[in-house]
Amino acid sequence: MKRAVLSCCFAMGLLLLAPSLLAQQAPAASSLASPSTAQKSDVSKEVNDKLAQLDQRVTAAQSAGDNAWMLVSAALVLMMTGPGLALFYGGLVRRKNTLAIMMQSFAMMGLISVLWALVGYSLAFGGSGPVIGDFSHAFLRGVGVDPNPDYAGTVPHLTFMIYQMMFAVITPALITGATAERMKFSGTVLFMTLWFFLVYAPLAHMVWGKGGFLNASGGRFPCLDFAGGTVVHISSGVSALVCALYMGKRIGFPKQPMPPHSLVLSFIGACLLWVGWFGFNAGSALAANGLASSAFVATHLGAAAAAIGWSLAEWFKNGKASALGAISGAVAGLVAITPAAGFVRPMPALVIGLSAGLFCYFMVTRVKALFGYDDALDAFGVHGAGGTIGALLTGAFAKEIVNPIFGPGKPVGGLDGHWSQVGNQLAGVLIAWGLALVGTIVILKITDLVTGFRTSEDHEVEGLDVTQHGEEAYYLES
Amino acid sequence: MMKLEAIIQPSRFESVKDALREVGIEGMTVTEVRGHGRQKGHTEVYRGREYTVDLLPKIKLEMVLPDKLVNTVVDTILKTAKTGKIGDGKIFLSRVDEAIRIRNEERGESAL
Numbered sequence: 001m002k003r004a005v006l007s008c009c010f011a012m013g014l015l016l017l018a019p020s021l022l023a024q025q026a027p028a029a030s031s032l033a034s035p036s037t038a039q040k041s042d043v044s045k046e047v048n049d050k051l052a053q054l055d056q057r058v059t060a061a062q063s064a065g066d067n068a069w070m071l072v073s074a075a076l077v078l079m080m081t082g083p084g085l086a087l088f089y090g091g092l093v094r095r096k097n098t099l100a101i102m103m104q105s106f107a108m109m110g111l112i113s114v115l116w117a118l119v120g121y122s123l124a125f126g127g128s129g130p131v132i133g134d135f136s137h138a139f140l141r142g143v144g145v146d147p148n149p150d151y152a153g154t155v156p157h158l159t160f161m162i163y164q165m166m167f168a169v170i171t172p173a174l175i176t177g178a179t180a181e182r183m184k185f186s187g188t189v190l191f192m193t194l195w196f197f198l199v200y201a202p203l204a205h206m207v208w209g210k211g212g213f214l215n216a217s218g219g220r221f222p223c224l225d226f227a228g229g230t231v232v233h234i235s236s237g238v239s240a241l242v243c244a245l246y247m248g249k250r251i252g253f254p255k256q257p258m259p260p261h262s263l264v265l266s267f268i269g270a271c272l273l274w275v276g277w278f279g280f281n282a283g284s285a286l287a288a289n290g291l292a293s294s295a296f297v298a299t300h301l302g303a304a305a306a307a308i309g310w311s312l313a314e315w316f317k318n319g320k321a322s323a324l325g326a327i328s329g330a331v332a333g334l335v336a337i338t339p340a341a342g343f344v345r346p347m348p349a350l351v352i353g354l355s356a357g358l359f360c361y362f363m364v365t366r367v368k369a370l371f372g373y374d375d376a377l378d379a380f381g382v383h384g385a386g387g388t389i390g391a392l393l394t395g396a397f398a399k400e401i402v403n404p405i406f407g408p409g410k411p412v413g414g415l416d417g418h419w420s421q422v423g424n425q426l427a428g429v430l431i432a433w434g435l436a437l438v439g440t441i442v443i444l445k446i447t448d449l450v451t452g453f454r455t456s457e458d459h460e461v462e463g464l465d466v467t468q469h470g471e472e473a474y475y476l477e478s
Numbered sequence: 479m480m481k482l483e484a485i486i487q488p489s490r491f492e493s494v495k496d497a498l499r500e501v502g503i504e505g506m507t508v509t510e511v512r513g514h515g516r517q518k519g520h521t522e523v524y525r526g527r528e529y530t531v532d533l534l535p536k537i538k539l540e541m542v543l544p545d546k547l548v549n550t551v552v553d554t555i556l557k558t559a560k561t562g563k564i565g566d567g568k569i570f571l572s573r574v575d576e577a578i579r580i581r582n583e584e585r586g587e588s589a590l
Contacts (some may be wrong), residue, residue: 257529259522318523328525365526378525 059154063147066154069288070163076279077166081173082106084276087269088331089177092377095261096463097181098473104176104188108169111189115196116165123197124204125151125164128211130220132202150210152286163283164204171200171232177379178240181258182250182460185468187453191443199235199439203432207231214428216405223428224398224405224413224421226295227284229339229391230432237384238436241375246444247454249374251461263324270327274303277334281341294402295341299334302341302353306333309357317365325361332360332382336390343398343405343412352393356386388429395425479574479587480548484539485513485567486559491537497558501550505590506541517565536567542574544587 086102093101112120119138127134137143140161148157172192176183206212207225214223214230225231250258260266281299285292310329311321336356337349344352364381375381398413398421400406411418447453454460459467466472486494491508498506512533519532543551552569560566579589 254527259524259529314523320523322523324524361526369526 063154063156066152066287066289067156067159069292070152070155070159070283070286073279073283074159074163074166076276077163077170077283078109080273080276080280081166081170082109084269084272085170085173087265088273088327089180089266089269089377091262091265091267091269092177092260093180094258094463095474096465096472098261098465099471100185100464100468101176101180103185103469104183105173107185107189108173108192111192112169112172112196113165115193116161116168120168120196120201121161121164123201124168125161125209128209129205130211130213131206133205133209154287160286163286167228167232167280168196168200168204171228171236172196174233174236174379174383175240175243177377177383178244178375179247180376181464182247182376182454183464184452184455185464186451187447190451191447191453194443194446195239195440198443199239199436200231203235203435204231206431207428214431221424221427221431222406222421223391223424224343224394225339225391225428226342226394226403227281227338229335229387229394230428233335233338233383233387234391234429234432235436237380237382237387238433239440240379241373241384242437242440243444244373244375244380246441247374249372250376251457253374254369254372260324267323267327270331274330274334277303277338281334281338285342291342291403294345297346298341298344298349299337301346301349302337302356303330303333305350305353306330306336306357306360309333309354310361311357313358313361328364328378328382329357329361332356332386335360335383335386336393338387339391340394340397343394343403345397345399345402348393348397348415352390352397355393356389359389360386388433391425391429392422395422479542479544479577479590481540481542481572481574482548482551483570483572484555484559485511485536485569486539486555487561487566488535488537490559490561490566493558494539494555497554498551501554502547503541503543503551506539509538509540511536511538515565515568534565542577542590544590 082102082105086105089105090098090102117140119135121140121143122135122137123133125133126136126138143157143161145156145158147153147155148160152160172195175192175195176188179188206214206219207223207230209215211218213220214225216222216224223230252258277299278296282292282296285295307326307330310332311326314325315321333353333356336352340349340352360382363385364378368375368378368381394413396414396419398415400410400412400416403412404410406412413421444453455464455467484494488510495506512535514532514534517534519530519534522529522531539555541551548571552571555569576585577587577589578585
């Protein structure tokens with residue numbers, strides 16, 4: 001009788017396993033079905049062995065699913081930098097600077113990837129200090145196929161490392177939107193290297209690292225940043241503003257017309273960014289689970305609502321909804337939903353997106369003109385502004401039912417009645433702004449002394465493609 | 479021999495070309511050009527920055543014609559390139575002293 005009940009339990013348990021295990025299931029089931037083969041063996045030992053095996057297989061099945069999604073997500077996030085951002089920015093510059101701006105994004109795919117493997121990953125995710133990590137994972141020591149339970153307990157540590165690497169790659173590339181058409185390549189390489197160590201690595205550790213003082217689980221100011229509103233967008237956007245102010249305007253700005261040379265390229269780039277962002281936000285669930293679905297939906301709705309918001313503002317103001325406006329709005333919405341994606345329900349995601357579309361339109365068209373800074377491709381107006389409004393609205397709209405990050409039953413954001421979370425978000429925003437401001441000023445001074453930051457006037461007029469890289473994007477005679 | 483240069487609306491080019499073929503014109507040189515006469519340009523807005531685009535795309539036809547064909551060609555272009563709106567373009571005629579076919583060094587109207 002007892003054995004029959006156990007057999008039933010086994011059969012049910014095995015039926016719940018992933019289809020990939022069907023092959024192993026057959027012999028297990030047949031040995032249970034024929035008790036004669038196990039007549040003399042110790043029944044309880046056999047049961048324990050089977051349970052352990054089952055447990056192992058369930059873990060393996062979950063890891064297989066999560067790992068597949070996380071590897072795809074890592075690739076999607078890389079696609080955001082190249083070709084996504086490279087095309088988006090590449091189309092917005094004048095034709096003589098096309099390759100230079102694309103190369104600035106591509107250079108990060110090389111440079112930051114290597115720095116990340118050498119020490120960057122360890123500085124961001126090693127140790128448990130409040131401000132920065134340590135060197136315990138330098139040269140990827142101890143980063144293998146066994147999961148790191150501190151961050152992602154179901155996927156290989158290597159997967160978590162490479163996924164986070166792609167975030168580190170795109171963040172400095174975003175800054176090049178503000179310095180476009182006048183920044184030296186040597187200066188870019190030095191600036192980005194220093195910026196990665198002084199701004200990105202510490203901020204990533206503070207917000208996401210174990211023991212970080214802005215970490216949502218256990219930090220001094222528990223700051224909700226699901227996929228990098230603070231770490232990626234505020235940091236790069238505010239640094240972009242500092243760079244634009246420090247460098248000054250492009251020659252001829254704002255009198256000389258500088259329209260985008262190919263909105264077709266920008267359009268393709270923006271659409272690739274939108275798709276890649278699913279890896280960025282839904283991947284930040286670090287598993288192929290319900291939270292990933294929730295973040296995926298919020299991301300899409302945020303982008304859609306923001307595209308509508310920006311377009312409506314333009315339609316109202318200029319009488320026409322432009323393609324550039326629609327894609328700029330979508331990117332602004334993706335930025336703003338980034339910190340919120342894994343904390344909010346679909347309807348608040350629409351509100352966040354719509355607000356971001358309108359707010360970033362206002363920042364890019366009005367505020368920039370009012371102050372007269374030359375943020376060439378609006379890295380601050382979209383990423384700095386969108387990241388800030390997104391971080392604050394995350395505090396208002398986060399729900400325990402979506403992501404009980406403070407523990408089961410504990411309120412998360414304003415909609416749960418925990419309005420002081422908006423204050424925590426503000427603390428995170430201010431610290432990110434402060435670090436980006438101070439860090440960037442220091443780095444700019446160093447870069448200016450060592451390599452110089454801005455090209456000569458002659459080079460700027462001739463174009464960066466020829467003067468920085470010795471080639472042209474469009475060679476008409478060939 | 480006369481040289482005819484006509485600046486026309488790009489949207490009319492295909493009709494002009496077909497009509498010219500019907501009256502027996504065998505050769506022409508066509509360039510995409512930008513310019514403006516009395517026609518005003520339009521405004522484009524990129525992220526709130528307004529640009530006035532006053533050089534507009536046009537098509538420039540060039541052909542050298544034997545004297546007896548000039549009137550027919552001018553009439554044909556006038557008829558087919560006209561939309562009646564400002565910006566339809568202009569026709570310029572000038573005398574040509576000599577024409578030489580590079581292949582066999584033929585000269586004069588027979589080189590056309």
